[in-house]
Amino acid sequence: MGGKCPHRSVKKRRYSHKTHRRSKFLVKGDDLVYDGLKKAEDQMTPPVLPVDEDLPGMGQYYCLHCDRYFANVTVRDEHFKTKRHRKRVKQLMEAPHTQLDADLAAGMGMPDNGPKLMAM
Numbered sequence: 879m880g881g882k883c884p885h886r887s888v889k890k891r892r893y894s895h896k897t898h899r900r901s902k903f904l905v906k907g908d909d910l911v912y913d914g915l916k917k918a919e920d921q922m923t924p925p926v927l928p929v930d931e932d933l934p935g936m937g938q939y940y941c942l943h944c945d946r947y948f949a950n951v952t953v954r955d956e957h958f959k960t961k962r963h964r965k966r967v968k969q970l971m972e973a974p975h976t977q978l979d980a981d982l983a984a985g986m987g988m989p990d991n992g993p994k995l996m997a998m
Contacts, residue, residue: 906945909974914942943967 906914930937939948941957943966948954957963 908970911943911945912970912974915970918942943970 927937927940933947935947935949937947939951939954940946941948941954941963944957944963946957948957
């Protein structure tokens, strides 16, 4: 009774379940997170989060750097110790790139011809 396995045509899933779960809640871009951090630094008070039943932990446990919600305080505090969070904090220390930076890098920005030698 040889032959092929009936499940041979099934391809392996392209995304793991963990990756799909992580992308379930949309993540903000780096520039929006950076702006949010600057606003929080200016206010010097922790933001009051509204209760939302659709988010984990009713939306009360949030990491501003990683743009993630957590089920409870202990999970959030464990997240603060992870390598991913520490890398993200270090990455957000610098200002994100702007369109002007991209234009200058591509040589499409303002020309730099040097100082004028003669006044006309």
